Amino acid sequence: MHSLAFDIAHMFAGAMLVASFALLYQRRMSGIVDTYVVHSLILTVAAGWQAYIQDAPHLYVTAAIALVFKTLIIPIALRRIMRRLDIHRSVETVLGIGPTMLLGVGLVALSILLIFPVTESADAFAREDLALALSVILLGLLTMITRRNAITQVIGFLSLENGLILAAVGVRGMPLVVEISVAFSVLAAFVVFGVFFFRIRERFDTLDVQALGEFRGERR
């Protein structure tokens, strides 16, 4: 029983990793939002599964929060913003897709090498989950770095947060208070981002954050 439960949880974490790579790979705006929805859905299922095998009812709340906020409210709001700003174009990336993906694999290797030596006393279950979650976090960061468009950077940030939740549900004993406050702070941050989109757009006539650098007088 334990091994099958382990396998299934591991599978969900792996699926999330693949979804993170899909986020890196996607270029189209609407495709990125769709991929983010899938990413969050996998998180929901993973959290629900952890709640079941750990017999921890509060994790069902985590799953519900992920489902409502991340697969419904945030994507709908993002789509609305995109429609209002009239951007459904291709997303440019600073690096090409190929080098980005290679960097991503490097980050996965890094997180595995990092997690394994420092968690030798933990059980295998938590270790693998942690390594995969850290990879998801790092890939979220990479998405933020390689994109130039403010909206896709925000999606990178949100996928990073999904990775944090994945790490948290894998280990026992994250208090529900922390959970809920994280969820709400993300939502608050999202609102701030939303306001910023419109401000940036108003001032620079683009969501390309390169324009901000130029404005500050940085060299290209």
Next chain:
Amino acid sequence: MLVGLLLQGLQMALVLALAPLLVGWVRKVKARLTRRRGASVLQPYRDIFRLLHKEAVLADNASWLFRVAPYLVFAAIWVAAALVPTYATSLAFSEAADLIVIVALLGSARFFLALAALDAGTSFGGIGASREMMIAALAEPAMIMLVFSLALVAGTTSLSAVAEHMLTGDVGLRVTLGLALIGLVIVAVAENGRIPVDNPATHLELTMVHEAMVLEYSGRHLAMIELAAAVKLVLYVSLLGTLFAPWGIAQFGAGPQALAIGIGAWVGKLAVAGLLLGLFETSIAKMRVFRVGEFLGAALLLGLLGTLLLFVSRNL
């Protein structure tokens, strides 16, 4: 030994007999999904039969290679298909049924087809050959990487042994296997020239890859190439079935009943795969030739990632 040979012969005959049916089935599914009635599923048989009876027209400057290539291609692909266990794991050729051998046979088939395309000296053949080689140069490393990750799971590259290992059930659900499945599906789509990479139904000069290569062929030569393409599709579907869904396959020393179940399961897998392929092709648009690199790069990456994760699980 004799039984093994007979079963092997039966498999080769079955693969050849069912290949056009699978192509017809995929076409039928696609037609129905776009609300057309579509040709009968038997149409590919009729096409091949018609082509076999037609005169083969050769270009003036075509060399002997042009005439030999269709048979070489067909033979290489058919032998490769004979190596994949479809309904039973221990056939006469199972000893040689190594994943790397299959990759090599398919690679040589592709090499001869590209040479023949260049041989006639038309510009279309050249375009087709160069594009095919570009795709192959990306697909083969991905395939080899995925083969390695599977071999690490099963401890061997022999297909029968891998299938039997998967059947024992102590493999469990593994992230590596999931990654390898996605990667192999991508490679299979690219190698068979299906939609996101190449459109098998087009003759538009901007987009065609496989069709551009075989444009100069006619008559029995074209029949050979079409049949080879159909067998290749069956080969990849059977390969995916053997590796990731080996249920129902007859094991060593199985009786006639188990063999019948094996054949039934295999035909069922082909039908399901054809349905999924039709669905996938209808729901996606063809990508630009220069984006194929990214598509196949993803497959290579999945293989790499799978191998990486496997090393991690080993070290636990």
